[in-house]
Amino acid sequence: MATSVVQAFYFLPVAKAAGTAAFRVLDVSFSAASGINAQLVRNCDMLIGMFWTKLGTSTGVAESGTVEEIDQFVADRKPAMLYFSNRPIEPSRIDLTQFARLKDFKEATYVTALVGSFSRVDELRNLI
Numbered sequence: 001m002a003t004s005v006v007q008a009f010y011f012l013p014v015a016k017a018a019g020t021a022a023f024r025v026l027d028v029s030f031s032a033a034s035g036i037n038a039q040l041v042r043n044c045d046m047l048i049g050m051f052w053t054k055l056g057t058s059t060g061v062a063e064s065g066t067v068e069e070i071d072q073f074v075a076d077r078k079p080a081m082l083y084f085s086n087r088p089i090e091p092s093r094i095d096l097t098q099f100a101r102l103k104d105f106k107e108a109t110y111v112t113a114l115v116g117s118f119s120r121v122d123e124l125r126n127l128i
Contacts (some may be wrong), residue, residue, distance in 0.1 A: 046082040
């Protein structure tokens with residue numbers, strides 16, 4: 001049971017970006033992130049973001065597609081709540097560069113946004 005929960009958190013950004021709610025961008029003049037922003041971010045009222053060990057890949061506009069979405073929400077004056085998982089992970093699975101980027105983002109975000117952290121799913125449930 002715990003493994004499937006961890007996988008759900010780990011793959012959440014991928015599922016959001018590649019799931020049926022997002023559309024495939026066919027015009028190569030647009031980045032995938034801008035296509036997702038056009039369909040999801042601009043049509044949503046609230047953002048709940050979760051991070052574990054990775055920040056993501058730079059879009060050329062922001063540190064990652066997720067950060068670009070968060071920036072868009074903030075620019076549109078929409079509420080964004082960010083949660084950082086403290087769940088255990090096997091050290092060999094951590095990309096140290098990604099983890100360092102996430103740590104920097106987390107430190108900067110704690111100063112400017114509504115954020116929290118959790119170690120268990122029930123803690124996250126209570127936060128949300």
